[in-house]
Amino acid sequence: MYAISQALCALRHHLTSTLATFTTSLVSFTLLFLLGLVLWNLGKVVSSLEREVEIAAFLKPGSDVSALREQVAAFDEVLEVRVVSKEEALAQLQLSYPYLSQARELIENPLPNTLRVVLKNPNQVRAAARKIERLEGIESTTYGGEITEQLLKVLGGVRLAALLLIGLLLLDTLFSVMGTIRLSIENRREELRVMQLVGATRRFIQGPFVVEGLFLTLLASLAALGLGLLAYRFLAAALQQLLPFLPVLGTNDLLLAAGALVLLAVVLGVGGAYLSSRANLKESDL
Template identity: 90%
Template sequence: MYAISQALRALRHHLTSTLATFTTSLVSFTLLFLLGLVLWNLGKVVSSLEREVEIAAFLKPAADAGALRDQIAAFEEVLEVRVVSKEEALAQLQLSYPYLSQARELIDNPLPDTLRVVLKNPNQVRDTARKIERLEGIESTTYGGEITEQLLRVLGGVRFAALLLIGLLLLDTLFSVMGTIRLSIENRREELRVMQLVGATRRFIQGPFVVEGLFLTLLASLVALGLGLLAYRFLASALQQLLPFLPVLGLNDMLMAGGALVLLAAVLGTGGAYLSSRANLKESDL
């Protein structure tokens, strides 16, 4: 209780530095939370696209679709192979473009029989497509992996930039907490010397400062959590109206992210306060 009461007194006494550290932490944690949610959401989008990646192998006119299906299904990396006849392919095309039904009466079906290949690991799509294309009876192959690969490269760049920004924000918050604790120690230097003279241990003296740092970052993280959730829900709602097929994070995901944010804030607050109090108390020979 002593540590808590002294920490609250210090926060009230140094209101300017308290507000400065709180504001810095609030901005940092809000950006950190939003960046984390966005990166997590992008990862879900890419995973969803990867699950839908499949290879389309177009057969030559005289090819045996059944034999090729069995041959490809024996590949270790293949999960499923499905034969799509040219009649079925044309029927599917007509569902998307109804006007083609009129042209069907004028010309023969130009589409080839196709094998739709689903892989166990979508990352192997390029190599597997080349492997299938070398088989006798395969005219050509195509797959949707090009877009996924481009997205992965873009996501990698965005993730690196976001992690760099997150690191800078965390360092800024840590140093801000350390500065506030140092100021608090300087203002109580005489009181701390008296406490040492009457037998107070270093750990007892450090306690209020550690609690002070914890209070600062915890309060900032809770406010940031509320702001971040509101901002994300607004952005997610707007995106889903434009692109309904995009997956968004659920309530459990956001609660997990919020818990991680609060835990990180607690570590930063206590860690920064402990490091600062240890260094500055040592300087004052306490």
């Protein structure tokens, strides 16, 4: 209770420094939370696209469909192979373009038999497509992985930039907390000397400062959670209206992200306060 009461007194005593650190932490945690949610959501979008990537291998006329299917299924990277006959392909095409059914009896079916190949690892789609295309009896291959590959490259660049920004935000918050704790120590310098003379241990003296740092970042993180969740809910709702098939983070995901942010805030607050109080108390031989 002593540490908590002294920490609250210190926060009120230097209100300007407290508000500056709180505001800095609030901005940092809000940006950090939103960046984390956006990157996580982008990862889910790319994962959903990866699961839908498959190779279409078009067979030459007269090719042995069963033999080619067995050859492709034997590849280590292949998870599943489905045969789509040219009659089935034409029927699917007519569902999308009903007017083609009128010309069905006038022309011969031009579509080839096709193997639909699903891979264990979608990242191997380009190499697997080339491998399948070299088989005797395969006319050509195509796959829908080009967009996914570009998204992965973009996501990698965004992640790198976000990590650099996150690192700067965390350092800014840490140094801000350390500066506030240093000011608290300076304001109580004489009182701390008296406490040491009457037998107070260094841990006992550091306690209020550690609690003060904890309060600063914990309150800022809770406020950041409110702002971040409102902003993400708004963005997610707009995204779902525009592209309803894209996945968004669920309640459990948001709770997990919120817990991680609060834990990070506790570490920064306690760690920054401890490092600052330890360094400044040593400088003053307390």
